Amino acid sequence: MNMKMPFKQTVETALVAVACVSVMIAAPVLASGVTAGTLIKNTAIASYEEGGVERQVNSNTITVRVDELIDVTLTSLDTGPVGARPGDSVLTYELTNQGNGPEAYRMIANTVIGGNAIDFVLRAIANDSNGNGIYDEGVDEILGQPQTTAILAPDQRLTLFVLVTAPDGVSDQQASAVTLSAEAVTGTGAPGTAFAGEGVDGGDAIVGPSGGQATARSALITGIASVALVKSVVLSDPFGGTSAVPGTIATFTIEARVSGTGTIDNLVVTDAIPEGTTYAPGTLALDGVGLSDAADGDAGVASDTSGISVTLGTVAAQTTQRVSFNVVVE
Ligand SMILES: [Ca+2]
Ligand SMILES: [Ca+2]
Ligand SMILES: [Ca+2]
Structure with missing residues (x-):
């Protein structure tokens, strides 16, 4: 057989x-x-x-x-500390449903972390609605309270943004950690915890190795630039000396020193012509290069009545620019 x-x-x-x-x-x-x-x-x-x-x-x-297994991972997509200037900053995370059933997650962001040099102000958590990986104000949906994602299919990923604002009084190179946590809406607990009848088709939902929750930590580092103006004068009298008498030429130099990190925008240096002196036409210069007195294509404008104005625009930190001009003592 x-x-x-x-x-x-x-x-x-x-x-x-x-x-x-x-x-x-x-x-x-x-x-x-x-x-x-x-x-x-x-x-x-x-x-x-x-x-x-x-x-x-x-x-x-x-x-x-x-049965349904509840599992989740959450990772920071920022490759290092996010450079933060005064105002708003964005941190980026990826949430993945590692379970085998549909699940939504409640999101909790925390900007108040022990060891922070400063705590940023939490504005909101947003969902990358248009899927481009970048936070788009007015386009990407802000999660309302309680801050819960849509239901994700198994293996579905979602990019989320934590929106923060620098507090007042922030200074350069201050580090600040931020965490974002995800908790399965069905429930969390020790791996193996079962939620009877709460899985797909009335089966059980069982908590997987993640405990149904995940936390990702990321960091901000402030890059604050500041400007110091330092003004000096050199006198040259009609006799080859340095006294201030009628006819003495006074050369003013204004140094704009940008310190810290990052850049500043729309930097303009202005100065009035001092009482008792007259602007010496054609003497305005930036870093030793002459600028015309007229309001034209270059950065400078000068006149006896309005004083001088030089537009430096966007200036990187750790640079110094020098504006100079002459006046004649009356
Ligand atoms: Ca589920
Ligand atoms: Ca987007
Ligand atoms: Ca000019």
């Missing part, structure tokens, strides 16, 4: 079985495993011959419904 015991296993889901299998083949790296609600059936078959006649007998079929 010849007896074989082949083993037959079928995988079906509430969806079309073929579609499910083809998805699994196309994406073998799925973190979430078999989709929650999948029915795993197996039936043993015995075939044999009896008096030269082939016969087959099946066992009863065992059906196991795959």
Whole structure:
């Protein structure tokens, strides 16, 4: 008698079985495993011959419904501390549903972390609605209270932004940590904790290795530039000396020193012509290069009545620019 015991296993889901299998083949790296609600059936078959006649007998079929596993990861997408200037800054995170069923997550951001040199002010958590990886004011949705994501499918990723504002009185090179946490809406707990009937198709939802929650930490570092103006004068009298008498030429130099880190914008240096002196036409200069007195294409304007004005514009920190001009003592 010849007896074989082949083993037959079928995988079906509430969806079309073929579609499910083809998805699994196309994406073998799925973190979430078999989709929650999948029915795993197996039936043993015995075939044999009896008096030269082939016969087959099946066992009863065992059906196991795959429960929902709740799992999540959250990572910072910022490659290092985010440079922060006065005003608003954005931190970027990626949330991934590592479970095998649909799940939404409650998000909690915290800017008050022990060891911070300063604590930023939390403005909001936003969802990258248009999927471009960049926070777009007025386009990307701000999560309302309680700050909860949409329901994510298994393996679905979501880019989230934490929007913060620098506090008043911030100074250069102050470091500040920020955390963002995600908690599965169905529940969190020790791995293995079960929420009866709260999974797909009324199955159980079981907390996976993450505990159903994840926290990502990122950092800000302030880059604040500041400007100091230092003014000096050199006198040259008509006699080759340095006394201040009628006819003495006074050369004023104004140094604009930008310190700290980052840049400042729209820097303009102005100065009035002192009482008792007259502007010496054609003497305005920036870093030793002459500027015309007229309001024209260059950075400078000068006149006896209005004084001098030089537009330096955007200036990087750790640079110094010198504006100079002459007046004549009356
Ligand atoms: Ca769920
Ligand atoms: Ca966006
Ligand atoms: Ca000019």
